[in-house]
Amino acid sequence: MARRCIFARPNAATATSGGEPVYRRHEKMAYPRLPACAALAVAVLAIFAHGLRAQSQDKDPLTFEVASVKPSTGCPPACGLIRSTVGSAGYHVEGAFLRTIMTVAYSVTDRQISGGPSWMTTERFDIEAKAAGSHTVDELHWMLAHLLEERFHLLVRHETRQEPVWNLVVANGGAKMPVHDPEDKDYPPMGPQFAVDKDGGLCAVLQGRNETMKYLAFVLSRNMDRGTLDQTGLPGRYDVSLRYMPDGVHPRHPDGTEAPFSADCFDIFTALPRQLGLRLEAGRGPVEYLVVEHVEKPVAN
Numbered sequence: 001m002a003r004r005c006i007f008a009r010p011n012a013a014t015a016t017s018g019g020e021p022v023y024r025r026h027e028k029m030a031y032p033r034l035p036a037c038a039a040l041a042v043a044v045l046a047i048f049a050h051g052l053r054a055q056s057q058d059k060d061p062l063t064f065e066v067a068s069v070k071p072s073t074g075c076p077p078a079c080g081l082i083r084s085t086v087g088s089a090g091y092h093v094e095g096a097f098l099r100t101i102m103t104v105a106y107s108v109t110d111r112q113i114s115g116g117p118s119w120m121t122t123e124r125f126d127i128e129a130k131a132a133g134s135h136t137v138d139e140l141h142w143m144l145a146h147l148l149e150e151r152f153h154l155l156v157r158h159e160t161r162q163e164p165v166w167n168l169v170v171a172n173g174g175a176k177m178p179v180h181d182p183e184d185k186d187y188p189p190m191g192p193q194f195a196v197d198k199d200g201g202l203c204a205v206l207q208g209r210n211e212t213m214k215y216l217a218f219v220l221s222r223n224m225d226r227g228t229l230d231q232t233g234l235p236g237r238y239d240v241s242l243r244y245m246p247d248g249v250h251p252r253h254p255d256g257t258e259a260p261f262s263a264d265c266f267d268i269f270t271a272l273p274r275q276l277g278l279r280l281e282a283g284r285g286p287v288e289y290l291v292v293e294h295v296e297k298p299v300a301n
Contacts, residue, residue, distance in 0.1 A: 062142050064090065064129040069151045069298045072096075072124035079124070083189045088134045091144050093127035098152060098295070101125070105145035106156075106290060109222050116292030125298070137187055137215070155294040165285040166224060167231040168217045168278055176277035177238035180210045187211075190219055190240065194251050201262030202251045208240040216240060220280075224268070227287045232278065244271035 075095030082093050082104050093101060099120040103110055129147060131140075148154045190208030197203055206219065217230040223246060245267050251259045272278045 067129040090130040171273040171279040197262035203265035
């Protein structure tokens with residue numbers, strides 16, 4: 001389910017000095033003026049949709065039933081952990097910066113966020129949030145974003161720009177990833193880590209379980225020079241195991257000396273087709289940006 005983007009109607013409380021709309025997820029969409037007959041049709045559909053939406057929200061609103069947000073006291077050793085709980089019924093965050101939590105909640109990279117005070121990247125927070133039942137990953141992202149907007153009084157403006165991107169597509173010969181059990185409702189986070197090979201060299205290892213291609217594209221975006229868009233057309237969930245040489249990264253040993261890469265560690269453009277049956281194509285596409293208009297430190301609860 002793709003996350004909805006709901007425009008706020010500009011007013012004295014939400015409009016910027018330039019008149020651009022500021023997003024609040026719970027406010028109504030500002031529609032353009034329509035001819036009378038079309039406006040009537042839209043009104044009828046809106047009333048019908050509102051009734052369905054209200055019934056859905058009464059049954060299972062997209063908010064956490066219980067949530068605690070407080071300054072972190074456990075970092076180190078638990079620094080920067082952000083993951084959904086087993087059963088997809090909540091979120092667990094340990095020692096994470098607000099800006100980092102935003103990258104998960106809004107599915108953007110850090111370079112796609114601008115504005116806001118410096119404490120967003122210097123002060124860490126813990127979050128324990130539980131929902132009444134299980135939810136999809138996209139729904140949990142929506143709920144986490146709503147929690148940030150509520151507890152941090154976070155107000156962001158969304159901008160979409162056409163930019164150079166990498167399109168993640170299926171390579172010749174087809175995908176090579178194992179399909180994961182669709183009954184498994186645990187969605188662990190995925191991120192690259194360095195591993196030491198037999199030859200003493202290093203190689204980045206990206207391992208994921210029960211992952212969508214949309215999420216894989218997001219993880220690649222965080223480690224590349226431009227955004228990556230999922231264009232694979234693969235709807236399922238897969239187990240991912242990828243060894244590659246990160247571009248522009250120079251790993252070091254604990255003593256500070258530079259560590260060499262392993263002889264069989266290849267760049268991402270070579271590793272993806274060989275190991276996952278995927279490849280990257282250069283192109284242009286829409287990239288979402290967030291501009292922080294307002295934020296406050298939460299009151300510990």
